[in-house]
Amino acid sequence: MSKSIKKIGVMTSGGDSPGMNAAIRSVVRTCAYHNVECVGIYRGYEGMMEGDFKPMDARSVKDIINKGGTVLKSARSKEFRTPEGRKIAHQKLMDVNIEALVVIGGDGTFNGGLVFNKEFDFPIIGIPGTIDNDIFGTTHTLGFDTALNTVVECIDKIRDTASSHNRLFFVEVMGRDVGHIALNAGVGAGAEEILIPEENLGLERLLESLQRSKRSGKSSSIVVVAEGDKIGKNVFELKDYVETNLDEYDVRVSVLGHMQRGGPPSCFDRVLASRMGVKAVESLLEGKSNYMVGLINNKMTLTPLEQAVKGKTQIDRELLRVSEIMST
Amino acid sequence: MSKSIKKIGVMTSGGDSPGMNAAIRSVVRTCAYHNVECVGIYRGYEGMMEGDFKPMDARSVKDIINKGGTVLKSARSKEFRTPEGRKIAHQKLMDVNIEALVVIGGDGTFNGGLVFNKEFDFPIIGIPGTIDNDIFGTTHTLGFDTALNTVVECIDKIRDTASSHNRLFFVEVMGRDVGHIALNAGVGAGAEEILIPEENLGLERLLESLQRSKRSGKSSSIVVVAEGDKIGKNVFELKDYVETNLDEYDVRVSVLGHMQRGGPPSCFDRVLASRMGVKAVESLLEGKSNYMVGLINNKMTLTPLEQAVKGKTQIDRELLRVSEIMST
Amino acid sequence: MSKSIKKIGVMTSGGDSPGMNAAIRSVVRTCAYHNVECVGIYRGYEGMMEGDFKPMDARSVKDIINKGGTVLKSARSKEFRTPEGRKIAHQKLMDVNIEALVVIGGDGTFNGGLVFNKEFDFPIIGIPGTIDNDIFGTTHTLGFDTALNTVVECIDKIRDTASSHNRLFFVEVMGRDVGHIALNAGVGAGAEEILIPEENLGLERLLESLQRSKRSGKSSSIVVVAEGDKIGKNVFELKDYVETNLDEYDVRVSVLGHMQRGGPPSCFDRVLASRMGVKAVESLLEGKSNYMVGLINNKMTLTPLEQAVKGKTQIDRELLRVSEIMST
Amino acid sequence: MSKSIKKIGVMTSGGDSPGMNAAIRSVVRTCAYHNVECVGIYRGYEGMMEGDFKPMDARSVKDIINKGGTVLKSARSKEFRTPEGRKIAHQKLMDVNIEALVVIGGDGTFNGGLVFNKEFDFPIIGIPGTIDNDIFGTTHTLGFDTALNTVVECIDKIRDTASSHNRLFFVEVMGRDVGHIALNAGVGAGAEEILIPEENLGLERLLESLQRSKRSGKSSSIVVVAEGDKIGKNVFELKDYVETNLDEYDVRVSVLGHMQRGGPPSCFDRVLASRMGVKAVESLLEGKSNYMVGLINNKMTLTPLEQAVKGKTQIDRELLRVSEIMST
Numbered sequence A, B, C, D: 001m002s003k004s005i006k007k008i009g010v011m012t013s014g015g016d017s018p019g020m021n022a023a024i025r026s027v028v029r030t031c032a033y034h035n036v037e038c039v040g041i042y043r044g045y046e047g048m049m050e051g052d053f054k055p056m057d058a059r060s061v062k063d064i065i066n067k068g069g070t071v072l073k074s075a076r077s078k079e080f081r082t083p084e085g086r087k088i089a090h091q092k093l094m095d096v097n098i099e100a101l102v103v104i105g106g107d108g109t110f111n112g113g114l115v116f117n118k119e120f121d122f123p124i125i126g127i128p129g130t131i132d133n134d135i136f137g138t139t140h141t142l143g144f145d146t147a148l149n150t151v152v153e154c155i156d157k158i159r160d161t162a163s164s165h166n167r168l169f170f171v172e173v174m175g176r177d178v179g180h181i182a183l184n185a186g187v188g189a190g191a192e193e194i195l196i197p198e199e200n201l202g203l204e205r206l207l208e209s210l211q212r213s214k215r216s217g218k219s220s221s222i223v224v225v226a227e228g229d230k231i232g233k234n235v236f237e238l239k240d241y242v243e244t245n246l247d248e249y250d251v252r253v254s255v256l257g258h259m260q261r262g263g264p265p266s267c268f269d270r271v272l273a274s275r276m277g278v279k280a281v282e283s284l285l286e287g288k289s290n291y292m293v294g295l296i297n298n299k300m301t302l303t304p305l306e307q308a309v310k311g312k313t314q315i316d317r318e319l320l321r322v323s324e325i326m327s328t
Helices: A020-032 A042-050 A081-096 A107-120 A144-165 A180-188 A203-215 A235-245 A255-262 A267-285 A303-312 A317-326 B022-035 B044-050 B083-095 B107-120 B144-165 B182-187 B203-215 B235-245 B257-262 B266-285 B306-308 B317-326 C022-034 C044-050 C083-095 C107-120 C144-165 C181-189 C201-215 C235-245 C255-259 C265-284 C305-310 C317-326 D020-033 D046-052 D083-096 D107-120 D144-164 D180-188 D205-213 D235-245 D255-263 D267-285 D304-308 D318-328
Strands: A007-012 A037-043 A054-057 A102-104 A126-127 A168-173 A192-193 A220-227 A251-255 A292-298 A299-304 B007-012 B037-041 B052-056 B099-104 B124-128 B168-173 B193-195 B221-226 B251-255 B292-295 B300-303 C007-012 C037-041 C054-057 C100-105 C123-129 C168-173 C193-195 C221-226 C249-256 C290-295 C299-304 D007-012 D037-041 D054-057 D100-105 D123-128 D168-173 D194-195 D221-228 D253-254 D291-296 D299-304
Touching: A007 A020, A007 A042, A007 A054, A020 A102, A020 A251, A020 A267, A020 D318, A037 A042, A042 A081, A042 C083, A081 A107, A081 B221, A102 A107, A102 A267, A107 A126, A107 A303, A126 A267, A126 D194, A144 A168, A144 A180, A144 A220, A144 A251, A144 B257, A168 A180, A168 A235, A168 A255, A168 C044, A180 A192, A180 A220, A180 A317, A180 B037, A192 A203, A192 D194, A203 A220, A203 A235, A220 B266, A220 C083, A235 A251, A235 B300, A251 B257, A255 B251, A267 A299, A267 B052, A267 D083, A267 D144, A267 D180, A267 D318, A292 A303, A292 D255, A299 B022, A303 B044, B007 B022, B007 B052, B007 C181, B022 B037, B022 B099, B022 B266, B022 C317, B037 B044, B044 B083, B044 B266, B052 D180, B083 B107, B099 B107, B099 B182, B099 B266, B107 B124, B107 B306, B124 B266, B124 B306, B124 D144, B144 B168, B144 B193, B144 B251, B144 C265, B168 B235, B182 B193, B182 B221, B182 B317, B193 B203, B193 D046, B203 B221, B221 C144, B221 C265, B221 D253, B235 B251, B251 C100, B266 C144, B266 C181, B266 C317, B306 D235, B317 C022, B317 C123, B317 C265, C007 C022, C007 C044, C007 C221, C007 D083, C007 D180, C022 C054, C022 C100, C022 C265, C037 C044, C054 C123, C054 D054, C083 C107, C100 C107, C100 C265, C107 C305, C123 C265, C123 C305, C123 C317, C144 C168, C144 C181, C144 C221, C144 C255, C144 C265, C144 D255, C168 C235, C168 D253, C168 D291, C181 C193, C181 C221, C181 C317, C193 C201, C201 C221, C201 C235, C201 D123, C221 C235, C249 D255, C255 D253, C265 C290, C265 C299, C299 D054, C305 D054, D007 D046, D020 D037, D020 D100, D037 D046, D046 D083, D100 D107, D100 D267, D107 D123, D107 D304, D123 D267, D123 D304, D144 D180, D144 D221, D144 D253, D144 D267, D180 D194, D180 D221, D180 D318, D194 D205, D205 D235, D221 D235, D235 D253, D267 D299, D291 D304, D299 D304
Parallel strands: A007 A037, A007 A102, A102 A126, A126 A292, A168 A220, A168 A251, A192 A220, B007 B037, B007 B099, B099 B124, B124 B292, B168 B221, B168 B251, B193 B221, C007 C037, C007 C100, C100 C123, C123 C290, C168 C221, C168 C249, C193 C221, D007 D037, D007 D100, D100 D123, D123 D291, D168 D221, D168 D253, D194 D221
Antiparallel strands: A037 A054, A292 A299, B037 B052, B292 B300, C037 C054, C290 C299, D037 D054, D291 D299
């Protein structure tokens, strides 16, 4: 390892996700392990421009591995999208001799990093932190596994009520552009139907599916709906539509909302975060830049940031088929 | 104990709540203990009119103490509100020699029971099962404690995100007419402000409170809002109002919804349900009728059903004051 | 309120329990509300003698209401049991003008406080913090409710395995001298038998009970055992005894151990802690001393510390009877 | 798909693990989807020899996806290890026209299946269900992910107490021959040291590590120990050894025990179980036999049962290194 780098900055940006703190801890401790200084940058690119920095040693990250959210906080920054903003940010980093960055976040975070790298040739490694699992170059983003557990636990509770009253519930989960949460949590929660942005089941087939479900003897049903589904109606309109078109359906809606982003990370996300933090720092120390750390085939990998940003994740067709079979 | 009663029916009615299954189990086992037959009545008064009955012995209720919802299901019944409906129901009970009832539910359930008792002099004991804690004659209804834990766990997760982004969240919890859930869970979750039906804080004082909170150095805030609060705006309108009237507030809304009714009951609710079931059956066996079982001063008590239905619970003024001090 | 007191110290001592942090937060914020300074004393009496103090303002206790353990740490102190030790401690308090104390802990903590008060006429109010619920003067100690939930969740998991394999499990829970945890969690977890220090079921009757349980059709059983039960054998000896004396029993042992003391407090414990902290500080400000704050009949009460220390809590006989009926 | 098979039997055997019920549900529903009859075999090979069978249709497996344990129960069978026993079992299957088997369990289960297949040329597909993750041919066995979450949640609670009292805890987790649970949960829980069967850290290096940990400013420590670690002392002897050889260490032991096997499965395990059930049934319908279904590189795979039984899983060396860096 070259270790010519003496000081590394770490920050979180974009929506928070469970496991970000575990990743920060890992970055900080890996730096300590290699005798590299580590500096926490608060509130993402916004804090970078303000020089909102704090040196972090191994002890400073104790007792955060199991905390949701991010101790470094997160924020959006309009100013950083301008060349002037980035110049200020760069100067702030130079002022305290930060020589490389680990940025934890999603697409937007990585895009910012790419531009910054291009303008100042500044070494950057990204860690994919988002519950949506919509980043190319890793089978799991940080927080995805935890969010799935949160969602199935919520739907388990909702099913108690659905079963007791023979009701149909539409449960909306996060996922504006991708249906990974809806599909996986839908299968995990035993949902009768799953509506995702990647597929348009169509309103008529939804009605048919619900009727078939009732004929087959199911007394209650859960339909999991991704925020960004393409069926043409939001979750409340869906309720009205079904009540109008199907007799004797007692329909309810539940929008799970922001709680999906929080909570103590699962063991999976803590381990993933720990591995990613090590890989990110050691990649920088090996002189690498402009990569995103990822998990592929259970191994740590590097994907060029540009690919990570441009690439699209695909919905798992096999799992879609499993979900159909399971609702037999 | 007179034990002239040979067969007791048990049913759940109205909205389900965690602990109902534990109460059913207790009723069934207490009957078995006293060598009294027990019959489960499905879907409340609706199933009673249909004769949807099932004999239950001690083994039939194993492994349900920790399940949310109600294995006897619940339903609303319009027909039971008519004298004809109740006559049919009574005949169905007579047909299988059910001589007394334990009804688990809330106000509506008890009202139905009162009328039924008046018309047919049929022995009835009520068990208060509702998460809202809005029944007079008991400090805790079945499911209230579990719902509080569910709500604070959700808000703990939301706070992770609120803190990470320096945001203000309005979190709507159940409680159309009473603020018990909002007040207790609000204090438990460390909410900065709590809006309940029993008090109208007023929009201006809410703004003042939020501004004071920010000045005091709080970077994020949670406001817990009961469904039925009297501030004059729903939770989404509140968001707009605050964003319009206060600068630099990033406001989000989360409506917790039906998951508050489900989930495995807390130990408190399981113990309470076990005690209430014993008290209900033994009260019937002692020849008592038209009472609701309750918990007062940690002891099992009986309150006339009529009082239970007419009486109003009061919000805990001391706790309101505690909540104000805690948001210092 | 007289408010002649200008500075209050707060500390935790003895075994930690969930809710201690919520109580510290409440003490600190109530002081802030009344414009009284508050000082955190680390590691109980040990830290008091070392002058290990930290001023605490309202913001310093944010985000701890939902944390188990105690941010002020806890320790045992031999030296404080000597007059010399207490003199040093008193001097340290005088040095920084601490005029009154809120001590959070159990019997040992209160005994220390009583002696200290006697020697120096130092105003002290106690808050009962222990999972054992063995303090006279309150129906619930801080942490008891949380520990019960932890125990029933563990036993729910153990029952999955017990049911799958038709096994008998002895589950040991905390409680050296009192059986409150065992009795309540035993009823909550649907245990077939509960062994507590207050009752000696006797080995033969245990065998009879297990055989009766099997005859009645139960395929698996859970026996909850308090650490300090008086049956004459520890939990591993019980296993051997049962396997020797009963045919075809596959017996397992699980000792739940220290996890019972930790974890995020339940809503109940958070609310209780918040109320107790307010009552403790305001009692001091009203000139009271040598009392323990308690919960009786859902209201905040004061019990003379001497009574709290000497008094014995009683096992709930009615609940014992409920547990017997439930194992029908 | 040939679909010449008309009836499939499904059973669970060996230690239970979370996700087994989800796998049973998936097998049953996949059969229903393909119009193949499905029969549940109770208590593994033991029940097979007794003809303890129950036809299962799609509705019979509702509401079990989220339950720990196995509704088909599990048992060990000595008799099945004899040719006579297996002959009886085979006859029982023939009697009801079961033509193929899905067996869910671990090594022992698969060995039984292999012999049975050899003797009667009976089509068998295995699903790896065990929390230990010690089966070759899959990166995750059913229940492993859930057990990891259970363990880290327990250690999170223990850490509350450890931190409050500046203590050292030895926490024993399951894993007689393999350290997968200890290593992953150890990293997830932020353990300072992890002792596994695959590595012998040595007693002296353990002492050194603990001392280094203390010098580095850590006030409390968690050491995770797999049941089968090779350090030469059990977890209680370790406590004594450390207390004898290191000054001022307050050491505690916690043996997590059987609760690690139970509880509602994580979303990961539910999805995995659903996928495995589909793959198992469809493999049989395609005429395949003697394979184990597995997850490799996020895809469903088939590994010859013989390899699955003989192969050894390897501890993840990269993760061991991560754990060392994390304890900096």
